[in-house]
Amino acid sequence: MNVQNCFHCGNDIVKQEEIIFDEKSFCCVGCKTVYEIFSQNDLTCYYDFENAPGATPQDIKGKYDFLENEDIVTKLLDFQEDSTHIVSLYIPHIHCSSCIWILENLQKLQSGVSTSQVNFHEKKVRITYDPKKTNLKEMVLLLSAIGYEPYISLENYENKKQEVDRTLFYKIGVAFFSFGNIMLLSFPEYFEVGEFWIEQYKVFFRWLIFALSLPPFFYSASGYYVSAWKSIKSGLLNIDIPIALGIVVMFVRSTIDIVFDYGQGFFDSMCGLIFFMLLGKLFQQKTYNFLSFERDYKSYFPIAITKILANGTEEPVQVYDIEKGDRLLIRNQELIPVDGILISPEASIDYSFVTGEAVPIIKKSGDKVYAGGKQIGKVIEMEVLHSVSQSYLTQLWSNDVFQKKVDQKYKTITDTISRYFTPALLLLAFVSFGFWVFRDVSTAFNVFTAILIVACPCALALTAPFTLGNVLRIMGNRKLYLKNATVIEQLAKVDTIVFDKTGTITTNKKTSITYEGEPLNESELKLLKNALRGSNHPLSRRLYDFIPHQEKIETTAFEEIIGKGIFATFGEQKVKLGSSQFLQHMSENTHKKTKVHVEINGIYKGSYVFNNQYREGLEQLFENLEKQYNLVVLSGDNDGERKILEKMLPDSTTLVFNQKPEQKLQYIEQLQKQGRNVMMVGDGLNDAGALAQSNVGISISENVNVFSPACDGILDAVQFSKINYFMRLSKNAMKTIMMSFGLSLLYNLIGLSYAVTGNLLPIVAAIIMPLSTITIVSFVTLMSNFYARK
Template sequence: MQQTCFHCGSDCGKSPIVYDEKNFCCHGCQTVYEIFSTNNLSCYYDLQSAPGAIPQEIEGKYDYLDHPDIIEKLVEFNDGIIQVINLYIPHMHCSSCIWILENLNQLQPEIKSSQVNFPKKTVRITFKTENLNLKEVVKLLSAIGYEPYISLSDYAEGKKQVDRSLIYKLGIAGFAFGNVMFLSFPEYFEVSEFWLEKYKYLFRGLMFAFSLPVVFYAAQEYFVSAYKGLRSKILNIDVPIALGILVLFIRSSAEIFTDTGTGFFDSLTGLVFFLLLGKFFQQKTYSFLSFERDYKSYFPIAVTKISKTQTGTKEENIQVYEIKEGDRLLIRNAELLPVDSILISGKGQIDYSFVTGESEPVTKVSGDKLFAGGKQLAGAIEVEAIKSVEQSYLTQLWSNDVFAKDREQGFVGITNAISKYFTWAVLSIALLATGYWLVADSSLAINVLTSVLIIACPCALALSTPFALGNMLRIFGRQKFYLKNASVIEKLARTDTLIFDKTGTITTNKKNRIAYEGMALSEEEESLLKNTLRSSNHPLSRALYNFLADQDIQILDDFEEITGKGMHAKKAENSIDVGSAKFVGNEAETEALATSVHVKTNDSYKGKYVFHNQYRDGIKELFKQLKEDYNLIILSGDNQGEKKYLQELLPQGTDMLFNQKPEDKLNYIKTLQLEGKKVIMVGDGLNDAGALAQSEVGISIAENVNVFSPACDAILEAGQFSKINAFIQASKQTVGIIKASFTLSFIYNVIGLYFAVTGQLSPIIAAILMPLSSISVLVFVTVLTNLKGRKLFKKHQDESRA
């Protein structure tokens, strides 16, 4: 009896290594089993039998990873305390692999987290470097059978590993299909005597031989997926496909070996070929859509570039993808570092939780290296870029699983909601039809079973949603509305309540009229005020900073910004407080109704800057459109100074709440959600971070500030603010298109099932019709989303001109 290795499934030969009453083919597999058992990870083997690979000899193999220059090229992040590395794992192939790779911290406590990207076969590992280095991480992966593929040239040039297995499978299935069809010609044309009698067994044997790699290699993913689903007590969409392939193969093999017929090897190989062809078409088309979005969807975040001129220092806002190596940048309080850089001046307190999940700020001094994704927490700093921005890296950070919202777990997409019923329906129809034909005409039963399972293949159902959402994602990107992922479109379509922040959201800081009331500020005080404002990203701070006269740039000795209240700063012997009346301690002004920024220097109240807000163009028309379908709410941290004006500007019945602290906004949204409301929060990405994260969809308005925030689901360029209703309506219509594509797919299935159930449809015709129906559905959703998107935004432009 053949004995297989408990870990990897290989043949153990005549002398297996026996340990813990289990057989192993080598000491490497035994060692891996011991590691898992010692660390209470033996349930790895419960997910799939023999899921591991034979560990390779690794002694001395990774000595090159001791070299600092090589480490610097490979790692994404390295601050001397924590390193982040993204490794390609070719052997990753099943749920067991994912499970063990995401539990590396149980094998090595210094590993903080590991996140698997299964489609790309990569694992992103964050680890502490005090007691662990990159070489030891790689050796650990190799020791447990997951040796990473490391190529310095690939890392340096940014090349990606390409999985060509689908192309190989498609080639094998196509080759087999063509040859089986050729070998079936004598049967098709009923050639007798010489051909049929003399070569019948040879031809049938060859057809059987050609079917073996098709079933056991090209179609293996369908069997694996169906098996895993059944083990988890889930009927996924691959179950009917795998069942159809299996029934065809068993029936055809039985006919060959009993000499009762030629079987359906042409249908079998054709089915797998067309299934893989549909998958290849999907992969190529969706990759194109994703590439186009990645290429064009540069987030509308800006950073301040500092340049020297003959008259002094010039500051200008540039978009992040314009940053070049050597550029001097100003990073304000709470701003994100868009590129790897060197700290030139200022006190660095960098929060790398965006990258590593570690919230403890790291102190940096002049000359230290800073990494993209870090957030500055202690006033303004000047840095010099040592790389140009990589947009794909920013996208990766934005989608980091560290910031996955708990409510995502309760969100069920439209495809998942329907597909679980679809598989039950298909299997029921197939079994009932087969049962009928077994009684009525048993010779047709097998054809009916396979035809039903093939024609009802849920490929169109599975593909229409990602194609429709992906295409609309691309259309939104062209309109400067950038979504974190495609599911945000479905969420936008389900909402019923819109909440807007006031300052920096429905108002613009570019056109504010500002007046000063109070004691005159000395030149020294105004310089301190200007440099304090320079460190802040709040819309009022930015507006006031641009309003004040130019001053010499100074590095503050101390700076603190308290969200929703104000700022405190020091320079030499002088101190300043800037913010709300309550923050600076002027209780007499707390009831004033105008939007104001108050100033106190050296514990002496000086005065206030009064803002006369300028509201965004088209706001009246936008709110009028939105009021027809949504509950509208203004949720502002400012006082009620402009409530009367807003009541005249906005539709009747718009709720308005003022003097709301960040935690008040968050709690208000929670209350609405408990009442069953689905909320969109539109804010500035700074004081509204908690509210943006709590809402079903958080939209951050970008206007010459770095609003790249993990809290939001979408970023909208300020100039596109009046299109919010058009974006929401486009989202609703996209979901409508998906439902229409489901209806179209359902009609295909009903017509096809009629012919299949009545025995009028052969399996090979079903196999040809199945991908054609899928392709037609994909064309349907792509064309319709393009037309709807173009029509909606053209209509909006026409209304704006009118």
């Protein structure tokens, strides 16, 4: 029978069942239909990434009718508003670049889909769609029709996706069982024991060894064959090709030895090779999982939310201490960290964190509000439905909408070396085999197999991710939370550091405040305290804490103009506070101190004067940083404290005052045009634009639930004086990567020199290979920990 492969899924086609369409062969109507869908929507380049990457669509008639039930759909959705629904679907078939490409182009196949993002590691796709144009059932049916049927379980939906895959453990167990028993049965021939009973049963033992070698060869090593075959089909050469080739060569050669009675073969070496390589893979997997767990666990943002206690008092608590049923106070510009029910009469919520759209949505009392929304306007209260989902907050923070384009230099080095490594390795193996085959056939096979196994670039490929992953963990332990590992590379390149003043180099906790002007009575203090209650500006928070406890009253209107001030109304009463320009009150400010002016019902009352307390260790920090970086203090305040800062900070520090938020952004832009790599350190409020513009944006957090989605890291305020430590650690991380590259290349050169000369047995190469991985991981861990302690 003539058999060929399906153009879409790659399965064998029996000639009588072949379906020809567009001069291409398909194994069934389903595969042809998928090709037609892609063809009609100009998506046929799906097949350019990899040959036959698709899966045969399954018959799912009626299977997803339950998705017509709105209550069920609501449970599955991550986010649900009038014109935007977001769902994360687990798709087991995701396996290659073609899958990523087609799943991130769903908007071309289905109207109503705005974006779709693939998480390749977790095999999930996150789809944002308009429920007025499409629905979840239609999307699930579309995904199933193109061979990407999602797994949806209404019972324990979350946990099912996180089941541990134990296949690797089973493969290691099978390989170890065969390896141990084959070694045991091979001892008589190893030691050339010539007793009669051994000679009589030698043939039986050899065939028993052959039988024991079959499960490891066909089952335990199957992953290498599949990976190598897919690599060859896609026209690329990955590292699994020489490994698979080495295993097959050893098996064939050992089988020939037994069949023609040349000897017992190398089945013990083959099974040992498979066992040790799988052990190395398990070690890599466990180390990655450990780093991932540490990252997830340590990534709790050092941000606080205000919890309203049973007696009505307010206290800041860490976001991960929030529990179901708690009542929270959300101020202007604060991030809503959990799903909940709105208690206040009305709220205006900006979901740009979630959707990328900055149009506020009006919610009424009793409506559900979702984690990731940002409160705009007056203060609101909400009741918590679920405790905080750290992974969800991290996912929002890492949303592609807010990602900066970063230089992937070190990843490119790894990719480049790996790309050319395999062809060079295969060439060296065949040349060495050709050289030795005319001298000693047995040595030739040993050399060929040892070269293929010992020269594995796994250790090389692991260098950058393990180093950066470990440094990410170390920084997290020390309360600098970075968005991802590439930020460390960017930190290492920084040559200019720009600091905001208020709330960044000054602290919110130790400021002395005095009042100048007409004394305020109790009712005026009540209005002022409640107007400040909704603001998150550092000066507002300090003043709010400074004013004595007052009865709480609801604002009828609230507006905070960034960099200027607050306007709040309470029925007929109006409160205005902020800069003198905002109040249009040009008072004399001979000392040019930081002031917040107060106007009630159109009458100017006076001002609160702030004697700023600078953060502990500021002078020493600037002194240390000055040696390697250009330093700038960029402030929205007047220059009243210029002389103080000039005395405190090094002479080379540039001081720039009276900067509006947009001017801060432009200043950063100008520095970048001069070729500077700029890090901005701010509080995430007035300097959100500057944080986004900078090469690295670090947001200082001090019991305030506000940070910019565009910031690359969040630094707990107590660690402010350690900024120089983090900068040095990032540079040393890059140094560790380079040293590790050198170590890995040295290991490969030494291993190959022994293998080429015939002095390295395949079984020894198999043991050395995972040891090299362990060596590299241990080296980068020790070095990064050494630099961390240093």
